[in-house]
Amino acid sequence: MSTAMAFPDFFQFHLPVRIVFGKGLSKDFSAELSSLGVSRAFLVTEKFLHTLKIPDRIRQALESAGVGIAGVFDEVVPNSEVGLCERGAEAARKAGADCIVAIGGGSSIDTAKAINLLLSEGGKLLDYQGAQTLTRPLKPLVAVPTTSGTGSEATMVAVINDPDSQSKISLVDRYLTPALAVLDPELTLTLPRRITAATGMDALTHAVEAYVDIESSPFSDALAAQAMRLVARYLSKAVIDGGDVEVRSALQIASTMAGVAFNHSMVGVIHGMAHALGGMCHVVHGEANAMMLPLGMEYNLEVRERKFAEIARFLGLDIRGKSDRDAGLEGIAFVRQLNQELHDLAGLPTRLSDVGVSRDRLPEVAALAMTDGSMFYNPRDVAEEDVLAMLERAH
Amino acid sequence: MTFFQDEKHLYKCLGGLFEKVRRDAMIGPKLATAALVIRFLYEEPEGQITIDLKTPPGDGTFFSTFYGKNDLEADVVMSMKADVGHRFWFGKVNLVAALTRRQIVAKGPIPKILKLLPAIQPTYAMYPEILKELGEDKILLA
Ligand SMILES: [Fe+2]
Numbered sequence: 001m002s003t004a005m006a007f008p009d010f011f012q013f014h015l016p017v018r019i020v021f022g023k024g025l026s027k028d029f030s031a032e033l034s035s036l037g038v039s040r041a042f043l044v045t046e047k048f049l050h051t052l053k054i055p056d057r058i059r060q061a062l063e064s065a066g067v068g069i070a071g072v073f074d075e076v077v078p079n080s081e082v083g084l085c086e087r088g089a090e091a092a093r094k095a096g097a098d099c100i101v102a103i104g105g106g107s108s109i110d111t112a113k114a115i116n117l118l119l120s121e122g123g124k125l126l127d128y129q130g131a132q133t134l135t136r137p138l139k140p141l142v143a144v145p146t147t148s149g150t151g152s153e154a155t156m157v158a159v160i161n162d163p164d165s166q167s168k169i170s171l172v173d174r175y176l177t178p179a180l181a182v183l184d185p186e187l188t189l190t191l192p193r194r195i196t197a198a199t200g201m202d203a204l205t206h207a208v209e210a211y212v213d214i215e216s217s218p219f220s221d222a223l224a225a226q227a228m229r230l231v232a233r234y235l236s237k238a239v240i241d242g243g244d245v246e247v248r249s250a251l252q253i254a255s256t257m258a259g260v261a262f263n264h265s266m267v268g269v270i271h272g273m274a275h276a277l278g279g280m281c282h283v284v285h286g287e288a289n290a291m292m293l294p295l296g297m298e299y300n301l302e303v304r305e306r307k308f309a310e311i312a313r314f315l316g317l318d319i320r321g322k323s324d325r326d327a328g329l330e331g332i333a334f335v336r337q338l339n340q341e342l343h344d345l346a347g348l349p350t351r352l353s354d355v356g357v358s359r360d361r362l363p364e365v366a367a368l369a370m371t372d373g374s375m376f377y378n379p380r381d382v383a384e385e386d387v388l389a390m391l392e393r394a395h
Numbered sequence: 396m397t398f399f400q401d402e403k404h405l406y407k408c409l410g411g412l413f414e415k416v417r418r419d420a421m422i423g424p425k426l427a428t429a430a431l432v433i434r435f436l437y438e439e440p441e442g443q444i445t446i447d448l449k450t451p452p453g454d455g456t457f458f459s460t461f462y463g464k465n466d467l468e469a470d471v472v473m474s475m476k477a478d479v480g481h482r483f484w485f486g487k488v489n490l491v492a493a494l495t496r497r498q499i500v501a502k503g504p505i506p507k508i509l510k511l512l513p514a515i516q517p518t519y520a521m522y523p524e525i526l527k528e529l530g531e532d533k534i535l536l537a
Contacts, residue, residue, distance in 0.1 A: 010492045130502040131494040170505065215491060373506030377491075381513075 011217035013264060016177045017143075017154050019256060023245055026058055026144055026184035030065030036140045036179060040070040042097035042119075044088060044112040046104045047074045049146060052190055058103050058144055071095035073115070076104060079278065080111040081161045082125050082169065089118035099140045102178070105199070106150030106285070109143045113158035113176045116141045125160060125169060134175040143178040146187045148238075148251035149199025149286055151206055151259020153181035161279070168279065170373055177263075183256060185248035193239050193346035196251075198286030200235040201342070203227060203255040204335075205289040208297065208311060209268040210261035212304045213377040217264060224261035228314040230254035235338065239345045268378035270296035273387060276369035281357045287349055290342070294335045295390040301328050303380045308332075352395045362391045398481045398534040402442040405477050406462045408534070409435075409444060411525045412484055413460045416518055417446075423457025425514035429507055434469035437477040445469065471503035485536045486519030 020032055041062050045055045059069055073088045092100065092115055100119070102112030114125055120138035121128075128134070143153035152158075156177045160169045191199075207227040210220050234250040241247065273296070274288035301308050308328030312319050315334045319327035342348040349355045357365075366388040369375070375382045399405040416422050427448050434445045445461040449470075452459045461467065475483075479498050482488050490512065493499040501508060523535055 010489065012492075012495055127502075129504055130500070131505050132497050132500055133502050167504075172505070371506060371510075373509065376506065376509040376512075 008215075008217055011215075011219070011264070013217065013219040014174065015154075015260060016174060016179070017181050018179065019154065019181045019183065021183040021249075021253065023249065024184060024186050026182055026187055027061050028064070029061060029180075029182050032180055032182070033062070033065045033067055033142075036099065036142070038067060038099035038140055040068050040096055040098045041101045041142075042070045042092040042095055042099070042115075043072045043074075044076060044100060044102045044104075044108055044115055045072065045074045046076045046108055049104060050074065052146075054146055054187055055103055058101065062101065067099075070097040076108045076111045078107050078284075079161050080107045080114070081163055083163075085111055085114035085125055085160055086118060088115040092119045097139075099142065101142045101144065102153075103144045103146060105145070105147040106152045109145065109150065109152035109178070110158040110160065112141060112143070113152075113178075114160050114171065117158075117171065117176060125171075126162070128171055128173070129169050131172045132174065134173045136175070138175050140179040141176075142180045142182065144182045144184070144187070145252070145255070147191060147195065147199040148188055148248070148255040149202035151203065151255055151262065153178055153183075154256050154259040155263040157263065159275075167371075168275070181256065183252050185245050185252045188248045188252060189243055189245065191242060193242065194348060195286075196239050196242060197235070197342040197346040197348040198284055198290060199255070200231055200238065200251055200286070201290035201293065201339070201348070202286035203251070203258045204231040204235070205270050205274075205293050206258035206262040206267060207231065207254075208293065209270055209374075210258065210265045211311060212300055212307050212379050213265050213268045214379055215265040215377055220261040220264040223257040224265075225310070225314045227254040227258035227261065228311060229316070230257075232315040232334070232338070236341050236345065239342060266377040267374045268296070269299060269375060269380075269382050269387070271374040272369045272372035272378070272382070273365070273391065275372050275374070276365045277352070277357065280365055280368060281352075281355075281361060283352070283355050283357060287355060290339055290348060291350065291352060291394045292390065294332050294339070295393055297328075297332045297335065299386060299390065300378065300380050301325065301332070352391065357395065359392075359395055362395065363388060366391055397439055397478055399440055399477050401440050402463075405437060405440055405442045406444070407529065408526060408531055409480060409484065410460070410462055411529050412518060412522050413444065413446060415521060415525060417456045417458050417460060419457075422514060422517055426511060427451070427457045429511055431470040431503075431507060432467050433471045433473065433508075434467075435480060436472060436474040437480055438474070439476050439478070442477065469503070471501065471508055473499055473501050473508075475499045481534065482536065484518060484522040486516075487536060
């Protein structure tokens, strides 16, 4: 067998989002706004952020840049739903908005993508399920993430719950990608410890899954690798000293890098399980990922030993003289240890039983996980009994 | 080049495959578990084929096929040039890459479609054999 790297038959790297970073940048990003040529912004956010005065801060930045506020929609909840998006779009339309500004975590940004789609193209959300169904750009979407984990500010994906069909609608379209992502680590300085820990583990999971899955490419690998290095080095520090803007910067950057990586190579079995745990048992996305990450890594180790050895290196381990498999196992042990540290520091749950998941629901969770789109991209063919075994071990 | 001269030729070749698959005791039942109506919309030449994996036909086959326009409501619509469709059934199109490049546009629940891919693997070997039987050696791919 050749020792050279095996390159994929085909890959694409396309980044339609302009990413800007700066400490305090969310107070003034007028230069970037002016190039978008917009005048009436519709804000999509979460009520809870008002207590941190974050929407006000963005509002002032927009107004001082000469962009009027067409309206504010602050009804976003953790797992956004179709009806909510349609209400938001109706409000944006009535307000005469010509751009959408998302302020918040993954759910706010995904909701804003769906609102923008409906505002720009009309119709029902269900009509747009699929891949690359749009034929022209939507209105400009600006994403201002207030957590460091989702990566949604850099992706073309939005996942919205559809209570009618009891399933999730996935919209995948390059035109859904925000036009502008404003990364300001100051917005994350006040994030509570447990949210910092969970969102950081979400970012790490994006990076690990993007790095090993079947659609990975040299470009996505480079970004995933750097995201892993940053999360491994800084996540515990951010939990201990949330006010350290340098540490917060590292995580903010890592999160977006991991987002760009998985926007190209997708995620795998770990997210498949996390989505099902979120949908059925309301387990917080990042916490579900944290619990399932070492188990999913073990599951995939046998088909990606070289890559898992590299992951151990990105996580900061010295793997010289070790076999790929042993190095990979050390990387997995590192992730377990990180989880334990985050448990001790931030109360991050380490068992599904700690977050109210009852054991007798696990077969249903496993069955639902098998229907998740991410399973397809996992490097090892996923069997339902193996998923159930992983869930049981995490319980 | 275009492989198919016209709509009729398209139905003869791709239909030849679908007619065989819907009687195939190995592949047919696996596809039927998806319980979807899938419509393939072709261009150059124009045509459409609908396969109904939802309603059991009750004639000993595992699903029904319809050639040309029909009124069934489709859960998934896959649009592509007929040549892409032809190459696909030889196993020569990476579906994920084709979706990324917009060579195939898929509307509907994509995860359910991706799940069918393992089940249709064996059809890639069947298609060239069927074309030979139909005397269509000219459009075989190397
Ligand atoms: Fe995630």
